[in-house]
Amino acid sequence: xxxxxxxxxxxxxxxxxxxxxxxxxxxxxxxLKGIDLEIKEGEFVAIMGASGSGKSTLLNVxxxxxxxDEGEYTLAGTxxxxxxxxxxxxxxxxxxxxxxxxxxxxxxxxxxENVALPLFYQGVGRRKRNALALEYLEKVGxxxxxxxxxxxxxxxxxxxxxxxxxxxxxxxxxxADEPTGALDxxxxxxxxxxxKDLHRQGMTIVVVTHELDVGMQADxxxxxxDGQVVLGTTEGQECEQQA
Amino acid sequence: MxxxxxxxxxxxxxxxxxxxxxxxxxxFGIFWGVFMLLLLMGGGKGVQSMLGQNLGGFASNAGFxxxxxxxxxxxxxxxxxxxxIDLDDVAAVSNCVPEVEVCTxxxxxxxxxxxxxxxxxxxxxSGERAxxxxxxxxxxxxxxxxxxxxxxxxxxxxxxGSRIVTELFPDLGPDGDPCGRFIKxxxxxxxxxxxxxxxxxxxxxxxxxxxxxxxPYSTMQHTYNRGKEVDILCLTAKSQVPMSAVQTKVxxxxxxxxxxxxxxxQAVIKVNTEAVFSMIDSLxxxxxxxxxxxxxxxxxxxxxxxxxxxxxxxxxxxxxxxxRRAIGATPRNILVMIMAESLxxxxxxxxxxxxxAAGLLHAVERGAGEEGFQISFSLAVGAALLLSxxxxxxxxxxxxxAMNIKPVEAMRED
Numbered sequence: 001x002x003x004x005x006x007x008x009x010x011x012x013x014x015x016x017x018x019x020x021x022x023x024x025x026x027x028x029x030x031x032l033k034g035i036d037l038e039i040k041e042g043e044f045v046a047i048m049g050a051s052g053s054g055k056s057t058l059l060n061v062x063x064x065x066x067x068x069d070e071g072e073y074t075l076a077g078t079x080x081x082x083x084x085x086x087x088x089x090x091x092x093x094x095x096x097x098x099x100x101x102x103x104x105x106x107x108x109x110x111x112x113e114n115v116a117l118p119l120f121y122q123g124v125g126r127r128k129r130n131a132l133a134l135e136y137l138e139k140v141g142x143x144x145x146x147x148x149x150x151x152x153x154x155x156x157x158x159x160x161x162x163x164x165x166x167x168x169x170x171x172x173x174x175x176a177d178e179p180t181g182a183l184d185x186x187x188x189x190x191x192x193x194x195x196k197d198l199h200r201q202g203m204t205i206v207v208v209t210h211e212l213d214v215g216m217q218a219d220x221x222x223x224x225x226d227g228q229v230v231l232g233t234t235e236g237q238e239c240e241q242q243a
Numbered sequence: 244m245x246x247x248x249x250x251x252x253x254x255x256x257x258x259x260x261x262x263x264x265x266x267x268x269x270x271f272g273i274f275w276g277v278f279m280l281l282l283l284m285g286g287g288k289g290v291q292s293m294l295g296q297n298l299g300g301f302a303s304n305a306g307f308x309x310x311x312x313x314x315x316x317x318x319x320x321x322x323x324x325x326x327x328i329d330l331d332d333v334a335a336v337s338n339c340v341p342e343v344e345v346c347t348x349x350x351x352x353x354x355x356x357x358x359x360x361x362x363x364x365x366x367x368x369s370g371e372r373a374x375x376x377x378x379x380x381x382x383x384x385x386x387x388x389x390x391x392x393x394x395x396x397x398x399x400x401x402x403x404g405s406r407i408v409t410e411l412f413p414d415l416g417p418d419g420d421p422c423g424r425f426i427k428x429x430x431x432x433x434x435x436x437x438x439x440x441x442x443x444x445x446x447x448x449x450x451x452x453x454x455x456x457x458x459p460y461s462t463m464q465h466t467y468n469r470g471k472e473v474d475i476l477c478l479t480a481k482s483q484v485p486m487s488a489v490q491t492k493v494x495x496x497x498x499x500x501x502x503x504x505x506x507x508x509q510a511v512i513k514v515n516t517e518a519v520f521s522m523i524d525s526l527x528x529x530x531x532x533x534x535x536x537x538x539x540x541x542x543x544x545x546x547x548x549x550x551x552x553x554x555x556x557x558x559x560x561x562x563x564x565x566x567r568r569a570i571g572a573t574p575r576n577i578l579v580m581i582m583a584e585s586l587x588x589x590x591x592x593x594x595x596x597x598x599x600a601a602g603l604l605h606a607v608e609r610g611a612g613e614e615g616f617q618i619s620f621s622l623a624v625g626a627a628l629l630l631s632x633x634x635x636x637x638x639x640x641x642x643x644x645a646m647n648i649k650p651v652e653a654m655r656e657d
Contacts, residue, residue, distance in 0.1 A: 056654065065569060065650045086573045092650070093571025104566045104653055108257050120250055121571040165570065177654060 013076055013173060013204045014039040014062065020070035021057055031057045032068065033227040039173075039206065044199040046215035047208045049224035056177070058224060059208045063096055063175045064088050076172040093121055097166030101178035103158040105150040105165075111137060112146045115165045122169070129168075136164040140194060156187030163194055173204040180214055192217050255584050258556070269552045270592035272545030273633075277596030277626060280538025285604040285618045287534050291527050292615030305378045306486040306515035308476040308493060317504035326501050326510070329471040335500060336476070340492050342484045345377040348473040350463055352429075357403075357456060359411040359426045366407060368428060368456045370463025378477045381457060386422040386437030393436075393459040400462075401426070401433040406453035408438055428456055431466055486515040542629075546589065546637040553585050553641035557648075564645055565652025574646045581645045585638025586631065593630035597623050 014037065021032035031054045039045050049055040060066035061073060064080055073080045075095060083091065098104075105114045112133045119129035137146050140160040150158055159179060166174055176195065180188040196217060199205055207218060215221045223230040259266045313324045328348075336346045352368040373391040381388055381402055393400050408421045415421055425432045433456070441452035463469065476497075480489045490513045495505065503510045557564070564577055601623065604616045618626075 060651055060654065063569070065654065086575065089568065089571050089573040089576075089650075092569060098569055098653070100653065104562070104569075106563055106566060108261055117567070118570045121567075121573070121576060126249060169571075 012038045012074070013041040013043070014206070015074045016061075016071065017073075018071040019058075019061060019068050019073060021054075021061065021066075021068045031227050032061070034071070035224075035227075035229055037222065037229060039204065041204055042199075042202050044196070044205045044217075044219045045207070046218035046221045047206060047224060048210060048212070048215045048221055050210065053224045054227040055208050055224045059175060059177055059206075062173075062206060063098060064092050089121075093118055094169055095172045097169065097171035097174045099159070099162050099166050099174060099176035099179045101181040103150070103155075103162045103182070105158055105161055107150050110147050110149050111142060111153070111161045111164075114150070114161055115168055118165060118169045132168060133164070136168050137161070139167070140164045154187070155183050156190050159183060159187070159191050160194065163191070163198075167198070173206060174198065176205065176207045178209055178211075179207060180209070180211065188214075251580070251583060254580060255587050258560075258584060259588060262556075265552060266588065269549050270588055272548040273542065273589050273592035273630070274545075274596040274599075276538065276542030276545040277593045277630065278600050279541050280534070281597060281600035281618050281622070281626060282603060283534040283538055284531070284622070285600065285616045286607075287527065287530050288618075289604075289607065289611075289613060289616030291523075291530075293613055294523060301379050301516050302377060302479050303516055303520050304480045304482075304484075304486050306478040306480070306490050306493075306513065306517070308478070308490065308497065309474070309512040309514070311510055311512050313503055313507050314509035315504035315507045317507070318502050320502055326503070328473040328476050328497065330473060331471065332497060332500060333473060333476060336478070336493050336496060339496055340489065342481050342489045342492065343478055344481045345374050345477075345479045347372050347374045347378065347477050348460060349375065349475040349477050350460070350467070350469050350472065351474045352463075352467060355429050355456070357407060357411065357426045357428045359424065362411045362413075364407055364410040364454065366404075366428065366454050366456050368458060368463065368467075370458045370460045370467075370469075372460045375477060377479050381437075382440035383437045384440030385420050386435070388437055389457060389459050394461050397461040397465055398459060399431065399433045400436045400459065401428075402437040402439055402457040403435055404439050404441065404451070404453035404455045406451070407456065408435075426456070429466075433458065433462075486517045490515060542633065545592075546633040549585055549589055549634070550637040550640050553581065553638060554644060557581060557641045557645045560645075561648055561652050562655065564648045565650055565655070568648065568650035569653040577648070578642045578646045581642035582635060582638040585641065586634040589630055589634030589637060590627070593634075594627065597626055 016035050016037040019032050019035040019037075020030070023029040023031060033054075035058060047055050047058060057066070061068045062075075064075075064083070067082070075091070078091070078095075080091065092098075106117070109117070112130055115133035115136055116129040119132065124132075134143065134146055137143050140163055142157060142160055142164070145153060145157060145161075150161070153161065159182075174195070179195070180191055183191060192214065195205055195207070199219075205218075207214060209215055308328065310326050310328050313320070313322055313326070316322045330348060333346055333348045336343060340346075348371075350370040355366050355368050356363050357366045358364075371389065372394050373389060376388060383402070384405070386402070389400070389402055392398075403421070403426070407426070408415065408419070409417060411426060412419065412421050412424060421435045421438065424435050426435060427433075439452060439455070439457070458466075476493070478486070478489060478493065480486045494511045494513060497503070497511055498505055498507065564572075567577065568574075601618060604618060608614060608616045
């Protein structure tokens with residue numbers, strides 16, 4: 001906890017202040033009950049919590065996939081609040097790289113096309129974005145699989161394609177939702193190594209997981225219980241180094 | 244996102260070809276609708292033009308008056324009295340009814356036989372003046388028509404229907420020129436000067452146009468000893484004057500001249516082409532309303548099919564669309580994608596419908612040897628525009644639904 005307080009506020013990549021979120025319905029569900037959270041640039045953070053704790057909702061808010069009711073969310077100095085759908089799409093495209101549990105590749109597009117898709121929505125020309133996509137596939141070691149369809153790839157390979165897709169827009173943060181949830185232990189290690197590599201290169205990474213093994217790889221673990229950040233749960237290598 | 248981007252087309256093609264059977268069946272609804280609409284329109288138009296050709300030759304404002312026995316006693320004359328129109332009536336009508344453009348007499352003989360070289364054919368004989376052409380154009384195919392000099396000199400010349408030529412002069416072939424040859428009708432020889440081009444199904448007065456022998460009026464008058472008798476009083480009205488009005492006037496004039504009771508509805512038979520033309524016109528108005536209802540109905544049913552299937556497709560693609568939204572597609576991107584898909588499906592299906600209909604109509608034209616079936620280019624363009632509109636409308640509901648898919652859907656586990 002001490003190390004977080006030392007961080008200069010302006011260097012925060014993510015700053016959440018008193019975030020509230022209620023799902024409206026016949027029985028309104030108050031999911032996020034005043035989340036306060038700061039994540040520095042270059043940090044590797046794991047968000048952990050039981051199912052129903054609100055960690056998925058928090059991830060949706062962080063990823064600008066969903067709106068929140070109260071509080072303030074600042075991402076890389078930009079206030080993310082009450083955005084239009086188009087604006088939100090643009091911010092997602094340029095600032096956030098998503099990695100999903102079920103990979104979420106588009107099945108009828110091959111690896112290169114999947115990786116290049118975010119650039120398509122930026123209006124980047126076909127040739128340029130395919131060249132870039134190939135470059136990123138090479139970085140995740142899948143150059144030879146560039147023209148295979150997701151159905152022809154193993155789980156680990158698919159997740160690496162998804163990681164290449166997340167990286168291609170040079171996002172500010174990588175948001176990973178149970179990135180190893182659908183992988184066996186061997187490929188889990190591969191994917192985690194890849195994430196740690198990215199971390200070493202200075203990328204800010206937020207992983208949502210309920211697997212402690214995965215959480216332990218992070219600099220810091222944030223526990224969410226019943227829609228609130230539980231204090232005093234900070235751990236990981238970075239704090240030890242700084243201490 | 245550029246509309247002409249190759250990727251957009253690739254995606255449309257991808258998603259349509261992913262479920263070929265479904266795309267095909269959906270497209271078939273549109274295809275069939277367009278096909279039926281254009282085929283029926285072309286068919287209706289063709290039949291109309293064929294009928295028009297058959298009516299052709301007759302002035303659309305022609306009228307005919309024929310004498311019949313009276314049905315009422317008048318001025319001391321008993322009922323059931325026979326009377327005839329005569330040449331003085333023709334002159335009187337011309338002088339006294341200003342709305343009449345042409346008034347010309349015609350005499351007829353049914354059941355005559357024409358012979359040449361030991362061949363014979365049953366014919367109708369018609370005696371007519373040169374100005375009869377204003378009432379019915381014989382559509383001279385070979386040679387010339389009857390003229391005023393033929394009539395003045397009571398020449399023994401004739402214009403014959405095409406079947407008379409083929410039956411009596413088989414040596415000439417179907418398009419041979421019989422002018423200068425002679426045929427005998429009721430024992431009198433006439434020199435052929437022309438051949439009428441009217442077809443088998445043509446509208447005529449009494450019998451087929453292909454077996455009529457047209458003689459100069461005076462020739463027939465003398466040959467058959469008809470005196471001043473007129474079988475049919477033929478009229479055309481001045482433009483903008485309805486023939487029925489003219490005929491009413493002519494009728495009362497005739498009744499006065501022949502001492503017929505003014506209220507006698509039987510004594511004068513009136514026929515006019517106006518009624519025939521307007522009947523055929525209204526028939527075809529009815530046919531085209533039906534065609535439009537069937538065609539448009541099928542087409543709209545097809546479009547609703549497209550819309551339905553697209554909604555199902557969008558539902559199936561919820562996760563995919565969520566992924567796209569999560570990685571940066573704007574709602575507009577999604578809207579354009581789904582609309583374009585619907586538009587392409589509709590247009591491809593519709594264009595093949597247009598092509599097939601045009602092809603089939605072409606085949607019909609060749610097969611029937613009749614022109615006028617083929618749809619016009621502007622109709623085809625209009626159909627294509629209508630299709631684009633339908634495609635857009637059909638795509639609207641599914642596209643709006645797709646647009647409202649939230650990016651959170653990408654996170655949902657299936």
